[in-house]
Amino acid sequence: MPDSRAIVILTGAGISAESGLETFRSADGLWAQHRIEDVCTPEALARDPALVHRFYDLRRAALNNVAPNPAHEALARLEREHRGSVLIVTQNVDDLHERAGSRNILHMHGALNSALCAACGDRGPWQGSLPPGSVCSICEAPSLRPDIVFFGEIPYEMERIEEALAGADLFVSIGTSGAVYPAAGFVRMAGALGVETLELNLEPSSGSGWFDECRHGPASRLVPVWVDELLAAS
Ligand code: APR
Numbered sequence: 001m002p003d004s005r006a007i008v009i010l011t012g013a014g015i016s017a018e019s020g021l022e023t024f025r026s027a028d029g030l031w032a033q034h035r036i037e038d039v040c041t042p043e044a045l046a047r048d049p050a051l052v053h054r055f056y057d058l059r060r061a062a063l064n065n066v067a068p069n070p071a072h073e074a075l076a077r078l079e080r081e082h083r084g085s086v087l088i089v090t091q092n093v094d095d096l097h098e099r100a101g102s103r104n105i106l107h108m109h110g111a112l113n114s115a116l117c118a119a120c121g122d123r124g125p126w127q128g129s130l131p132p133g134s135v136c137s138i139c140e141a142p143s144l145r146p147d148i149v150f151f152g153e154i155p156y157e158m159e160r161i162e163e164a165l166a167g168a169d170l171f172v173s174i175g176t177s178g179a180v181y182p183a184a185g186f187v188r189m190a191g192a193l194g195v196e197t198l199e200l201n202l203e204p205s206s207g208s209g210w211f212d213e214c215r216h217g218p219a220s221r222l223v224p225v226w227v228d229e230l231l232a233a234s
Contacts, residue, residue: 003234004084005169008161008195009075010186011090011097014175014202018220019066021094025177041150049132049145056146057129060112063094071174071223072100078227079104083234087164089157091176091183093148108155108183114147123147155182165190172226174200175219178207187211200226 013023023029038044039055068076079086079102088097088105093112097105110116115126115134119141126147134144149155165171171190178184187197187210199211200222208214215222 002083003230006085006164006167007078007082007087007170007172008164008168008186008190009086009088010171010173010176010183011075011088011092012174012176012183013092014177015071015219015223016066016069016092016094016096017175017202018069018071018218019094019096021062021066021096023175025179036151040148041152045145045150053130053132053146056112056148059093060126060128060130063112066094066096068096068100069220071219072096072102074224074227076101078230081231081234084169089161089164089183089186091180106157106160108149108157108161110146110148110156112146112148115144116147117141117143118145119143158182161186162189165195166193168193168195170196170198172198172200173205173207173211174223176201176205178205198226 017023024031034055039052045052075088086104088102090097090105090107091109093110095113113126114123115130116123117136117139120136120139122136122138130144130146133142135142136144165186168190173187184207187207190197191210197211199205199208199214200219201216202218203216
Protein backbone atom coordinates (compact mmCIF):
# COMPACT_ATOMS: atom_id res chain seq x y z
CA MET A 1 0.00 0.00 0.00
CA PRO A 2 1.75 3.24 -1.10
CA ASP A 3 2.42 5.73 1.67
CA SER A 4 0.33 8.79 0.84
CA ARG A 5 0.27 10.27 4.29
CA ALA A 6 -0.02 14.07 4.62
CA ILE A 7 3.13 15.29 6.37
CA VAL A 8 3.55 18.65 8.14
CA ILE A 9 7.12 19.54 9.09
CA LEU A 10 7.97 22.34 11.54
CA THR A 11 11.55 23.58 11.29
CA GLY A 12 13.59 25.88 13.51
CA ALA A 13 17.06 27.40 13.59
CA GLY A 14 18.65 24.02 14.32
CA ILE A 15 18.07 22.78 10.77
CA SER A 16 20.19 25.69 9.48
CA ALA A 17 22.91 25.47 12.16
CA GLU A 18 25.13 23.12 10.13
CA SER A 19 24.86 25.52 7.21
CA GLY A 20 26.62 28.05 9.41
CA LEU A 21 23.69 30.21 10.55
CA GLU A 22 23.48 30.98 14.27
CA THR A 23 20.65 29.61 16.37
CA PHE A 24 18.98 31.78 19.01
CA ARG A 25 19.24 30.08 22.37
CA SER A 26 22.62 28.33 22.23
CA ALA A 27 25.23 29.66 24.67
CA ASP A 28 26.73 31.89 21.95
CA GLY A 29 23.52 32.29 19.94
CA LEU A 30 21.79 35.40 18.65
CA TRP A 31 19.95 36.05 21.90
CA ALA A 32 23.23 35.79 23.80
CA GLN A 33 24.67 38.56 21.59
CA HIS A 34 21.63 40.82 21.32
CA ARG A 35 18.69 41.60 23.60
CA ILE A 36 15.35 40.64 22.05
CA GLU A 37 14.01 43.93 23.40
CA ASP A 38 16.60 45.79 21.32
CA VAL A 39 16.14 44.11 17.94
CA CYS A 40 12.97 42.01 17.78
CA THR A 41 10.00 44.01 19.11
CA PRO A 42 7.83 46.77 17.59
CA GLU A 43 8.98 49.06 20.40
CA ALA A 44 12.63 48.48 19.45
CA LEU A 45 11.87 49.39 15.83
CA ALA A 46 10.15 52.61 16.92
CA ARG A 47 12.89 53.48 19.41
CA ASP A 48 15.96 52.76 17.26
CA PRO A 49 15.09 51.88 13.64
CA ALA A 50 18.73 52.10 12.53
CA LEU A 51 19.81 49.43 15.03
CA VAL A 52 16.95 47.09 14.12
CA HIS A 53 17.39 47.52 10.35
CA ARG A 54 21.14 46.95 10.69
CA PHE A 55 20.62 43.73 12.70
CA TYR A 56 18.52 42.26 9.89
CA ASP A 57 20.82 43.69 7.18
CA LEU A 58 23.67 41.69 8.74
CA ARG A 59 21.58 38.51 8.92
CA ARG A 60 20.37 39.04 5.32
CA ALA A 61 23.98 39.51 4.16
CA ALA A 62 25.00 36.30 5.97
CA LEU A 63 22.70 34.35 3.64
CA ASN A 64 25.19 34.99 0.82
CA ASN A 65 27.83 32.99 2.68
CA VAL A 66 25.83 29.84 3.49
CA ALA A 67 24.22 27.01 1.57
CA PRO A 68 21.55 24.39 2.27
CA ASN A 69 22.83 21.33 4.16
CA PRO A 70 21.81 17.65 3.72
CA ALA A 71 18.81 18.17 6.02
CA HIS A 72 17.30 20.88 3.77
CA GLU A 73 18.10 18.78 0.71
CA ALA A 74 16.47 15.67 2.18
CA LEU A 75 13.23 17.58 2.82
CA ALA A 76 13.23 18.84 -0.77
CA ARG A 77 13.66 15.23 -1.95
CA LEU A 78 10.81 14.14 0.31
CA GLU A 79 8.53 16.76 -1.26
CA ARG A 80 9.51 15.56 -4.76
CA GLU A 81 9.22 11.81 -4.14
CA HIS A 82 6.62 11.28 -1.40
CA ARG A 83 3.15 10.37 -2.75
CA GLY A 84 1.36 12.37 -0.07
CA SER A 85 1.54 16.11 0.61
CA VAL A 86 4.58 17.61 2.35
CA LEU A 87 4.28 21.07 3.92
CA ILE A 88 7.18 22.84 5.63
CA VAL A 89 6.12 25.33 8.29
CA THR A 90 9.32 27.14 9.14
CA GLN A 91 10.10 29.52 11.98
CA ASN A 92 13.28 30.36 10.11
CA VAL A 93 13.68 33.57 8.15
CA ASP A 94 16.50 32.23 5.97
CA ASP A 95 15.91 30.98 2.41
CA LEU A 96 17.71 27.65 2.71
CA HIS A 97 14.58 25.50 2.25
CA GLU A 98 13.85 27.35 -1.00
CA ARG A 99 17.44 27.08 -2.17
CA ALA A 100 17.39 23.34 -1.47
CA GLY A 101 14.39 23.05 -3.81
CA SER A 102 11.45 22.84 -1.41
CA ARG A 103 8.40 24.67 -2.74
CA ASN A 104 5.55 24.08 -0.27
CA ILE A 105 6.78 26.34 2.54
CA LEU A 106 5.10 28.71 5.01
CA HIS A 107 7.37 31.25 6.73
CA MET A 108 5.40 31.90 9.91
CA HIS A 109 7.99 34.36 11.29
CA GLY A 110 8.61 36.21 8.01
CA ALA A 111 11.70 36.19 5.79
CA LEU A 112 14.98 38.11 5.53
CA ASN A 113 14.69 38.44 1.74
CA SER A 114 11.35 40.23 2.01
CA ALA A 115 10.36 43.77 3.06
CA LEU A 116 7.09 44.79 4.73
CA CYS A 117 5.48 48.19 4.31
CA ALA A 118 4.34 49.43 7.72
CA ALA A 119 1.95 51.82 5.97
CA CYS A 120 0.07 49.68 3.42
CA GLY A 121 1.01 46.17 4.52
CA ASP A 122 2.53 45.17 1.18
CA ARG A 123 5.19 42.43 1.42
CA GLY A 124 7.69 42.09 -1.38
CA PRO A 125 11.09 40.58 -2.23
CA TRP A 126 14.10 42.51 -0.97
CA GLN A 127 17.85 41.92 -1.47
CA GLY A 128 20.70 43.85 0.14
CA SER A 129 20.57 46.58 2.77
CA LEU A 130 17.14 47.93 3.84
CA PRO A 131 17.78 51.32 5.47
CA PRO A 132 15.08 53.03 7.56
CA GLY A 133 12.93 55.29 5.38
CA SER A 134 13.10 52.99 2.34
CA VAL A 135 10.17 53.79 0.07
CA CYS A 136 7.36 51.34 -0.62
CA SER A 137 6.91 50.73 -4.37
CA ILE A 138 3.15 50.33 -3.86
CA CYS A 139 2.09 53.25 -1.67
CA GLU A 140 5.33 55.30 -1.94
CA ALA A 141 5.46 55.85 1.82
CA PRO A 142 8.99 55.77 3.38
CA SER A 143 7.75 52.88 5.55
CA LEU A 144 9.55 49.69 4.57
CA ARG A 145 10.75 47.52 7.48
CA PRO A 146 12.24 44.05 7.75
CA ASP A 147 9.48 41.50 7.03
CA ILE A 148 10.14 39.75 10.34
CA VAL A 149 7.42 38.87 12.85
CA PHE A 150 8.61 40.49 16.06
CA PHE A 151 7.76 39.27 19.54
CA GLY A 152 4.29 40.56 20.31
CA GLU A 153 3.20 40.41 16.66
CA ILE A 154 0.95 37.78 15.05
CA PRO A 155 2.77 35.04 13.11
CA TYR A 156 1.84 34.67 9.44
CA GLU A 157 -0.37 31.92 7.94
CA MET A 158 -1.81 30.60 11.20
CA GLU A 159 -5.13 29.60 9.58
CA ARG A 160 -3.37 27.57 6.88
CA ILE A 161 -1.08 26.01 9.48
CA GLU A 162 -3.95 24.95 11.72
CA GLU A 163 -5.83 23.53 8.73
CA ALA A 164 -2.72 21.61 7.66
CA LEU A 165 -2.23 20.20 11.17
CA ALA A 166 -5.87 19.12 11.29
CA GLY A 167 -5.46 17.27 8.01
CA ALA A 168 -2.04 15.77 8.74
CA ASP A 169 -1.18 12.11 9.29
CA LEU A 170 2.33 12.88 10.53
CA PHE A 171 3.83 15.96 12.26
CA VAL A 172 7.61 16.21 12.37
CA SER A 173 9.50 18.89 14.34
CA ILE A 174 13.11 19.51 13.29
CA GLY A 175 15.70 21.76 14.97
CA THR A 176 13.55 23.81 17.31
CA SER A 177 13.78 24.33 21.07
CA GLY A 178 10.02 24.48 21.55
CA ALA A 179 10.54 27.76 23.41
CA VAL A 180 8.23 30.04 21.40
CA TYR A 181 4.48 29.82 20.85
CA PRO A 182 2.38 29.23 18.82
CA ALA A 183 4.91 26.93 17.09
CA ALA A 184 5.76 25.20 20.37
CA GLY A 185 2.11 24.20 20.75
CA PHE A 186 1.77 22.50 17.35
CA VAL A 187 2.84 19.10 18.70
CA ARG A 188 0.04 19.17 21.27
CA MET A 189 -2.52 20.31 18.69
CA ALA A 190 -1.41 17.47 16.42
CA GLY A 191 -1.39 14.89 19.20
CA ALA A 192 -4.87 15.89 20.35
CA LEU A 193 -6.06 15.29 16.77
CA GLY A 194 -4.55 11.81 16.69
CA VAL A 195 -1.68 12.85 14.40
CA GLU A 196 1.54 10.84 14.77
CA THR A 197 4.38 13.07 16.03
CA LEU A 198 8.16 12.82 15.65
CA GLU A 199 10.95 15.11 16.94
CA LEU A 200 14.34 15.27 15.22
CA ASN A 201 16.58 17.56 17.26
CA LEU A 202 20.17 17.82 18.49
CA GLU A 203 18.97 17.29 22.06
CA PRO A 204 15.66 16.94 23.92
CA SER A 205 13.60 20.13 23.45
CA SER A 206 11.10 21.69 25.86
CA GLY A 207 8.37 19.74 24.09
CA SER A 208 10.06 16.35 23.73
CA GLY A 209 7.67 14.72 26.18
CA TRP A 210 4.72 15.40 23.86
CA PHE A 211 6.16 13.50 20.89
CA ASP A 212 5.39 9.86 20.05
CA GLU A 213 9.01 9.42 18.99
CA CYS A 214 12.19 11.51 19.47
CA ARG A 215 15.51 11.07 17.72
CA HIS A 216 18.43 13.18 18.88
CA GLY A 217 21.50 14.15 16.87
CA PRO A 218 22.54 16.60 14.13
CA ALA A 219 19.85 17.32 11.55
CA SER A 220 22.23 16.76 8.64
CA ARG A 221 22.44 13.12 9.74
CA LEU A 222 18.98 12.48 11.24
CA VAL A 223 16.85 14.03 8.48
CA PRO A 224 18.31 12.16 5.47
CA VAL A 225 18.10 8.86 7.42
CA TRP A 226 14.44 9.53 8.29
CA VAL A 227 13.55 10.56 4.71
CA ASP A 228 15.27 7.46 3.29
CA GLU A 229 13.34 5.25 5.74
CA LEU A 230 10.02 6.88 4.87
CA LEU A 231 10.54 6.73 1.11
CA ALA A 232 11.81 3.15 1.26
CA ALA A 233 8.61 2.12 3.05
CA SER A 234 6.44 3.93 0.49
N1 APR B 1 20.77 19.68 14.35
C1 APR B 1 19.55 19.60 14.95
N2 APR B 1 19.13 20.44 15.92
C2 APR B 1 19.99 21.40 16.29
C3 APR B 1 21.27 21.55 15.72
C4 APR B 1 21.64 20.63 14.71
N3 APR B 1 22.84 20.70 14.11
N4 APR B 1 21.88 22.60 16.33
C5 APR B 1 21.01 23.08 17.23
N5 APR B 1 19.88 22.36 17.23
C6 APR B 1 18.68 22.54 18.04
C7 APR B 1 18.97 23.01 19.45
O1 APR B 1 19.16 21.89 20.31
C8 APR B 1 17.68 23.76 19.80
O2 APR B 1 16.73 22.88 20.36
O3 APR B 1 17.91 23.56 17.44
C9 APR B 1 17.17 24.25 18.44
C10 APR B 1 17.36 25.75 18.23
O4 APR B 1 16.58 26.40 19.21
P1 APR B 1 16.47 27.99 19.17
O5 APR B 1 17.84 28.56 19.08
O6 APR B 1 15.57 28.36 20.29
O7 APR B 1 15.77 28.31 17.76
P2 APR B 1 14.25 28.13 17.41
O8 APR B 1 13.65 26.97 18.14
O9 APR B 1 14.15 28.13 15.93
O10 APR B 1 13.60 29.49 17.97
C11 APR B 1 12.22 29.68 17.73
O11 APR B 1 12.38 31.92 18.61
O12 APR B 1 13.54 33.86 18.83
C12 APR B 1 12.51 33.27 18.16
O13 APR B 1 11.71 33.90 16.07
C13 APR B 1 12.76 33.24 16.69
O14 APR B 1 12.04 31.56 15.13
C14 APR B 1 12.74 31.75 16.34
C15 APR B 1 11.97 31.15 17.51
